Every structure is written in structure tokens, then in C-alpha cells.
Amino acid sequence: IFLCSPCDTNGKVHAAILYTARYLGIDEVYKVGGAQAIAAMCFGTISIPKADKIFGPGNTYVTKAKELALQAGIAIDLPAGPSEVLIIADHTADPDFVAADLLAQAEHGADSQVVLLTNEPRLSEAVNKAIERQLPALDRKKIIQQALVHSISVVCDSLEECIAFSNAYAPEHLIVATNDATMLLDKVTNAGSVFVGHYSPESAGDYASGTNHTLPTNGYAKSYSGVSVDSFVKKISFQEISPEGLNQLGPTIETMAEAEGLAAHKHAVRIRLNKLSYEQ
């Protein structure tokens, strides 16, 4: 297991990243990031080894490079691209909290998308006003403004309609900002990670709640799970059949091989069964 991470302008990798790598027992760190890091891990270079599988989120360029790596025969965790959040909020939601969560997701990059769904028209208006109030104080307001240009707010007839919209959108992050979310949660079929109630900001998932935050974006939550311990596990199946076992299983194998028209598959069993009956 080795790590690629970009440097700051002084040519240093961030101390928090190096500390974490050391803590995890990763002692091979290369000072490179972006699409060029993916290319190096995909094909190998004089100094960077070729990887079997590449993990980690990134911007549009990194995601595209990982897609090309996949075509070149290297496995990837999942196509995790520009970040997105979808919030379903009802009349119990605090417009300030909803606005803050939308702004937090929008600061990831100009290509981020944030979506608000609500069954309460007044909430939609109150959130817009809260965004205007909160935005000026934020460091990355230019990025946020760019992201907000292609972000949307939709007033639906019911919370059920919000969930149906969300399942079709398949958001990376879904925040359900309602008082009694349990019944709604049963209907969530497509989402990366779900944040329930008014005190579960998405930034908790990024940093502290313990769920993984490398998640499927761009509709991929319809087909992909987020990164988990499973993503690092490779399974090999082993089977050992005894002579007695083959005597029992053999006829099944022969019938099935014959049904598929694969005589040599049947023969590989028959030649063993013949020898066993000759030895008896």
C-alpha cells in the first residue's frame, strides 16, 4: 500500500496526511497528485510502482484519469467525482442549517452541485435568504457562487415525491432534515451516505461520524456503494474434492456439462471416475 499526495508551494506534503500515513503503517509516500499521479500508478514509472487498485476521490480530471486506468486494466474504488448534496427538508427544518449545509457542499468546487427539495414553499424562500446572509463571511465565496449557478431548489407536493426525486437523482450525500425521518428512510434506494435529522451536517460525515466519505457521485449511487473495508478485500475461492466426493458430485457435473455441450468438461470427470472404479 502506497500513497500519492500533492505538495504545497514549499514542496511539502501536509503534516496531517503524513501523520495519518505513519499511523496506518504506510511508509511509501510519493509527492504527486492529480491525473498525473493516477497515470503513474496505472503504468508505473522509474520511481513509482504500478498499482493493482487505485483508491481516492478527486476532481473531474482525476476521475477521468481513473476511468482511463480502469480501461488499462487497473481496478479503481469507484468513480467518485465532483461532490454533491441533496437536502430534503420539511417545515420543521431550520433555514439557517439548510443554507449552511448547501454552502458547505458548494465550497468543494465550482463543479459541485447542491439541491434542495422541500414540500414547504416558504422554506425554499427562507433558505435563499439565509444563503445570502451567510455567504459574504465565507472564505471560498467565489467558488460557492460558481457552484450555486448550476444548483437548484425544487418545491414538491409531498415528502414522498421528494424521496422519489432523490432516488432518481441518486445523490452522493442525502440530508433528510425532517423531524420524523424514519418512515422516509425506508424508501431511500439510491444514495451514497444519508444524514438524518437537523443535527447531522454533512461535514460530520467528512470528518468525524465514522462513515466513509469516498462515495459514488453523478448518479453512480444507483449501482455503486461507497468505499468500505470490503473495497480493500479480495476474495479467492478454494475447493478440494475427495475421491468419495467426486463419486457423488460426478454425475451432476456430467449431466450439466452435457447440457452445455462441453464434452471435454464431462471427460475430465469421467476419466477420474473410471480410474476410481478400476481401483476398487
Place this chain on the structure above:
Amino acid sequence: IFLCSPCDTNGKVHAAILYTARYLGIDEVYKVGGAQAIAAMCFGTISIPKADKIFGPGNTYVTKAKELALQAGIAIDLPAGPSEVLIIADHTADPDFVAADLLAQAEHGADSQVVLLTNEPRLSEAVNKAIERQLPALDRKKIIQQALVHSISVVCDSLEECIAFSNAYAPEHLIVATNDATMLLDKVTNAGSVFVGHYSPESAGDYASGTNHTLPTNGYAKSYSGVSVDSFVKKISFQEISPEGLNQLGPTIETMAEAEGLAAHKHAVRIRLNKLSYEQ
């Protein structure tokens, strides 16, 4: 869950396939196979729905089509292409059994590859003779002969060297035809499915031993597992944080957000903590 399967010349899907579909509760079957079936499931047609994930092995064209589907945003099980077997055999192996297993794999298609590794030069010769003896009686001998053209037999210095070769090759199917295989098996790092001992033909794995036989080919066993129940599972993470919980986790989230330079992430926590302290 729906099924695509090619027809025979009478326009019928094989009865065994239809029986199995019914048995599994799959009542949607389309009469189409090959790359065109993959294209239909990837984009959807008037009669065939668009799928979220496509499962199933196939020839070179199907594998290529699945790779293109992956680029178009549809998940696939794994890149399972032309079949292959690698056999590691020592002096205890029966040349007839080894030959039969090589022939069984070779009948899958002209693009199949079969590999024999042994530390016993005489076994290699005996297997070649057994292949010549067994081949004439097999139905698909033309296909087998084409596959054998690009197949190889290698005499190594030791069984350990055989395993090292096998791990570099990462075979779809690995047969370890030795008397005491246990010590060797611990060293297997890259393989799809492993068949242990003299009475475990690969055809048992295809039809009866219970292991899945949709497996990674072409070196992909370095990075991919075979299909398993996990392949059909999608995981969504849920998190709900109470006001007390956010009071405890909040400072950690704020520190981490600040370290990453994401002020709006910190703000989404701070605005909640402020309201909580105001309410108290």
C-alpha cells in the same frame, strides 16, 4: 432483475436456463445475447429496460461491450473474458487427469489459454502424450487445437517457483495437483478460484462444487474477486447525530475542516452549536 439470453436456431432459449430463471423468481427474459444484449441493457431500448448493473461472463466481444457500458456509467460485475486455467502439478500428479483438465479449459474457445507448470520434466512430457491420446475422441477438438497453439507448459525449479509464476499470471482457475497442497495454498495471492488435489477438476467448479464460476480473467485476479453474493449488494450508510452528540463531535469536525481549509464545512457545525448554546 431481468435476464438476456441468446436463442437457438429455432428461436428458443434453452429450457435449463428458463427453468433456473423461474426457480429464482426472474420472470423477465429477453431473447438476445452477445454485445448487442449488453448495448440494450446499457442504454435501454423500446422493449428492454436500462440496467443499473450488468452481470455475466462472455466472449471477447461481450467483455469489450461491458467495458464500454462501464464507461457509459453502468456498473458491471467484473471484466470476465476468455477463460483460462493454470495447473501446478508435481510428480504425484496423474498425467491423464492433468491432460483432461487442460483439454476441458481449451474447449471453451479458440481464445482460451491453458498453462501447465511443473517441477517434474517427465510429467510435462507425459501430459503432452496424454493430450494427444485424449484429443481425438473430443467433440470440440478443432477449437481445442486452436487454443493449444497459444498455450504453454513450463518446467520450473521448484513448486515455490511455480506459485510465484502463477501469482504473476493471476489465473482465473488454478489447479494445484500435488499431494500435500496446504503449504503451497498459503502462498497463493492472485487467482480467481483454486482447485486443490487430484480429484478437484475445474469442471466441478463450473457445475457442482458451489463456488461461483464468473471469475476474473486476463490478470484481473490481481485486483478483482469473482462474483459472489456481495456483488449483488449495494450499501448505503446512514448517520443520525443528536444535539448532545454534535456538541461532543463538533470541535473535532471544526478542527479537521480548518486543517483542510474548508470554512463553510466548519460553519455548518458552528451555526448549529451556536443555536444549541443559545437555547441552553
